[in-house]
Amino acid sequence: MDSTKTVSIQYYAVFREQRGLSSESRVTCARTLRELYAELKSAHGFSLPQERVQVAVGDEFADWDAELLENSAVVFIPPVAGG
Amino acid sequence: MFSLTDQSIDPALLRERLKDVRAGALATFEGRVRNHNDGQAVTALEYEAYNALAVKESARILQEAREQFDIYEVHCVHRTGTLLLGDVAVWVGVIAAHRDAAFSACRYVIDEIKARLPIWKKEQYAHMESSWVNCAHQREAQYSREELYSRQMMLPQMGISGQERLKAGRVLLVGAGGLGSSALLYLAGAGVGTIGICDGDRVDVSNLHRQILYGVNDIGAKKAALASEKIKAQYPFITTVCHPLAIFAGNAEELVKQYDVIVDCSDNFETKFLLSDVCRKLRKTLIQASVYQFEGQLSASFADGSGQCLRCLWKETPEAGCVGTCTDRGVVGATVGAFGSLQASEVIKALCGINSELGENIVLFDLLGLSLRKIKVKRDQNCSACDEDRQTMDFSPMQETLHDWKLDILEMSSSDLAGYELVDIRESNEDPGQILRSLLRTDVVQMPLSTVDVESTQLSVQKQYLFICQRGVRSDNLVVALRSRGFDNVYSLAGGVEAVRRKYIA
Numbered sequence: 001m002d003s004t005k006t007v008s009i010q011y012y013a014v015f016r017e018q019r020g021l022s023s024e025s026r027v028t029c030a031r032t033l034r035e036l037y038a039e040l041k042s043a044h045g046f047s048l049p050q051e052r053v054q055v056a057v058g059d060e061f062a063d064w065d066a067e068l069l070e071n072s073a074v075v076f077i078p079p080v081a082g083g
Numbered sequence: 084m085f086s087l088t089d090q091s092i093d094p095a096l097l098r099e100r101l102k103d104v105r106a107g108a109l110a111t112f113e114g115r116v117r118n119h120n121d122g123q124a125v126t127a128l129e130y131e132a133y134n135a136l137a138v139k140e141s142a143r144i145l146q147e148a149r150e151q152f153d154i155y156e157v158h159c160v161h162r163t164g165t166l167l168l169g170d171v172a173v174w175v176g177v178i179a180a181h182r183d184a185a186f187s188a189c190r191y192v193i194d195e196i197k198a199r200l201p202i203w204k205k206e207q208y209a210h211m212e213s214s215w216v217n218c219a220h221q222r223e224a225q226y227s228r229e230e231l232y233s234r235q236m237m238l239p240q241m242g243i244s245g246q247e248r249l250k251a252g253r254v255l256l257v258g259a260g261g262l263g264s265s266a267l268l269y270l271a272g273a274g275v276g277t278i279g280i281c282d283g284d285r286v287d288v289s290n291l292h293r294q295i296l297y298g299v300n301d302i303g304a305k306k307a308a309l310a311s312e313k314i315k316a317q318y319p320f321i322t323t324v325c326h327p328l329a330i331f332a333g334n335a336e337e338l339v340k341q342y343d344v345i346v347d348c349s350d351n352f353e354t355k356f357l358l359s360d361v362c363r364k365l366r367k368t369l370i371q372a373s374v375y376q377f378e379g380q381l382s383a384s385f386a387d388g389s390g391q392c393l394r395c396l397w398k399e400t401p402e403a404g405c406v407g408t409c410t411d412r413g414v415v416g417a418t419v420g421a422f423g424s425l426q427a428s429e430v431i432k433a434l435c436g437i438n439s440e441l442g443e444n445i446v447l448f449d450l451l452g453l454s455l456r457k458i459k460v461k462r463d464q465n466c467s468a469c470d471e472d473r474q475t476m477d478f479s480p481m482q483e484t485l486h487d488w489k490l491d492i493l494e495m496s497s498s499d500l501a502g503y504e505l506v507d508i509r510e511s512n513e514d515p516g517q518i519l520r521s522l523l524r525t526d527v528v529q530m531p532l533s534t535v536d537v538e539s540t541q542l543s544v545q546k547q548y549l550f551i552c553q554r555g556v557r558s559d560n561l562v563v564a565l566r567s568r569g570f571d572n573v574y575s576l577a578g579g580v581e582a583v584r585r586k587y588i589a
Contacts, residue, residue, distance in 0.1 A: 010456070012447055013375040014406045022452050052401055054461075059444075061396075061461040075456065077447065079401045080373035080380050082414055083262040083350035 004029055005070040007036070014078045019044050033057070034064040036074065048078055085141035087132055089164040092171040097158060105581065106155050106178035110185035112193045114173040116166045130163045130172065133201040137161070144195040147324065152188035153513070153553050154179040159192055161202065180553055183512050199322055232274055245435040246274060252434040255279040255342035257330055257358060259310040261293035261416065262348035262372055265423025266430070268296070270346075271314045273431055277322045278314065279342055282306040283329030283537065283564075293416030328560060329537070330354060331567040335361045344430050347371040348423060356400040359384060359393035363468040370429045370441075372422040375406070377415055377451035379422045382441060383429060389442035391460045394468035418450050488562055488574050490549060492582045500525060503549035503574065508532040508558060519551065519580060522587040532557050537564045548573045555579040 010023045019040075030036035033055050040046060055062050056075040068074075094113060101109055116128045145157050157177045166172055175192045179185040228246060229236070236246050252275045256263050259282040270278055286294070286301045286309065296310050311325040330338060330349075339345055339361050347358050347369060355371060362369035362384055369384045371393070382391040425448075432439050440446075444457040463469070505527045509515040519527045532552070542548060542565075550558040550573065558575035565573045576582065 012449070013378060014412075016378075017376070017412070022449065022454075048405065052397075052405055054396060056458045059457055060459045075447075075458070077380075077458075078406050079352065079397060080375045080406060081350060081352045081355060081401075081403075082374040082379070082412075083258055083260055083348050083372065083419065 003031065005068065005072075007068060007070075007072045007074055009036075009040070010073065010075040012075070012077050013080050014048065015046060015076050018046055028068070030068050032065050032068055033062055033074065036068055037064070037076070053078055085138060085145055085159045085161075087134060087137060087161050087163055089162070092160055092162060092174050094171060094174055097160060097174055097176055101156060101158060101176050101178045103155055103178055105180060108179050108182040108185040110177050110179075110182070110189040112173075112175040112189050113171050114193070116168050116170050116172055118168050125168070127168070128166045128170075128172070129205040130161070130166065131203045131205075132161065132163050136201045140199055140201070141196060144192060144199065147195070148177070148188045148192050151191065151325075152177075152179070152184045153181075153557070154184050154188045157188055157192060159196060161196065161200070163202075181513055183510075195322075198319075235273065240437050241435055248434050248436065249274045249431065250276040252344065252430075253277040253279070253342045254430055254434075255281060255339065255345045256348055257281045257345060257354065258348035258350060259294075259296065259306040260284070260290065260348060260350060261414070261419030262350075262374065262423040262426060263310070263346075264294045264296040265420040266346050266348055266427045267310060267314060267423075269424055269427035270430060271318045271321045271323075273427070274318075275321065275430070275434070277324065277342075279324040279326055279338075280307050280310050280314075281326035281328075281330050281338065282310070283327065285536070293414060293419050295416070295420065328564060330357065331564065332357060333563045333567055336365065339365055339367055343368070344433050345369045346426050346430055348426065351403060352401045353403065356393050356397075360468045363392055363394070368433050370426045370433070372426050374414055374419045374422050376413060377418055378447070378449040379418060380445060380447055381422060381425050381429075382445040383433075383439060385433070385439075385442055388469070389460075391441075391445050392462075392466060392469050395463040395466045396461055398463075398467075415450070421450060422448075488566065489555075489559065489577045490574050491577050492586050497524070500549075503547045504528060506530050506548055506550050507580075508535065508550050508552050508561060509580070513553065519583060522583050527551075532561060535561065537561070537568060540565065540570075542570055542573070544572065546572065549576055550574065551576045551583075552579045554581055 004027055006025060006027050008023060008025050011019050011021060016022055028036055028039060030039050037050050054077040055064060056077060057072050118125055141159060145159065148157050155178045160174045162172050173196065175189050177185045177189045232246050235241055236243060254270055254275050256267055256278060259280050284306050286297045286304055286306055288302050291297060296313055301309055305327055307325045307327040311323040314321060314323050326338060335357055345358060345362055345367055347355055349355055358369055366386045368386045372381050373379055384390040384392050429439055429441060443460055445460065447456045500523060505525065507515040507519055507527050507529050508531060510531045510533060516527050516529045550561055552558045555576060555578045558579060562573050562575040
């Protein structure tokens, strides 16, 4: 077993709608947040390109190329405009 | 112009100063000292003003009247000192081409003068002790500050000083929709002294489930004016200022400048990013919220530089429609209500000097799962909005090309004119169309400005449109608004119908 890890993912707004879930736990081989998003995008057909998304780990915005660590709490945040 | 005088007011002399052959209407109002008030016989009256502030505030009121109504001039004189029964206490005169504008502007000015000027009056009663009353806050004076606001003033974070800071506060609400309905009601209720309401939209039946300021009788009416009236009726001691044209790059800076705190209750990325950029540049506090179905995001950008700048998060404004809106993805009214209420709470904290978590965090709140998550503010060292040296944004892009879209009738031949579709945007009571047709000897389309919706205007890309109003002010505004929405085939006739008359009649 090389680099599989389990992470928790929180979805907001359009992601929640497209995933049909608010949060989930996922086993992944992705090494970075960028790879994780690409994996989820193809698995669930997310409509937003990664440049249009912010990602946070725990309570801090993170860099897309940051290493994905075991047990990370990942949050995907799309822009929202309703009012 | 406005003046304060301790000499008696002579209406005849004042009327004389408003002679203008262009004006078909002069409307005047005289406020006089009457012999009774609240059942008490009054024998005389004394007025005292805080001069510097009265002059400044009245200049603002007269300017608002000039902007809102199509008038040539407005004068106002207010007395100070001792007045006897029947003496003129305040005089307002307005001249305009037509009576409607003259009447409306005159009414507006006297109402605002009474409501906003720091002038105190002392009625001398025949049978009892007299006392000074602040005219501006007479309605509020019926109920003391303590009666009105005791339940919030008892909070240790607020107290009397907090209440006074709310009263002195000037807050601009951008968007009087779902978030705006909720935020506005709480801000006005809390006693925020001056609230500007900016919205270019009209009430649609599909708005009612979440925009709780409006009801079925309001469908089709302009939101800004309606919201402003409703708040005035509910809280007569609050000053509301109506800005009925939507905010865009060309007017944003001018609008934001007039206020201390801006509340972003808009529903589109363009406005949200524009406000974020302008408020960073002018160092104004901005409270933003965006909602999606059952959830939303709350953030702020403070005058001291703390908080989340949208440009630090997203270098480029997301294109409209990249994620859903209330219109196409649906939204629960109570969700926008909750976020509008959170915004009002943040404005109150900002005005009262109470520290906010939003200086360090943005908040994601999901009302479906009732989960609240705070995420630390993200800074971009190279942000074009935060770094003063990089602030290259031009919020008045229309100024540079002013002469490209503003046409001078003196420089136009009849064949030049034939290249445009001429559109008279004056209202039906201004007798539009006729005079232009006879002077220009060409066809003129009539499209009263009150019926124009810049968001959904049906203009042909094949044509060049030349908009004409009485003096060129309304047509300028319309063209700026249309151009900011991508129409480059629209023009304004400088000086309006009057310039045409000068060319062909004089």
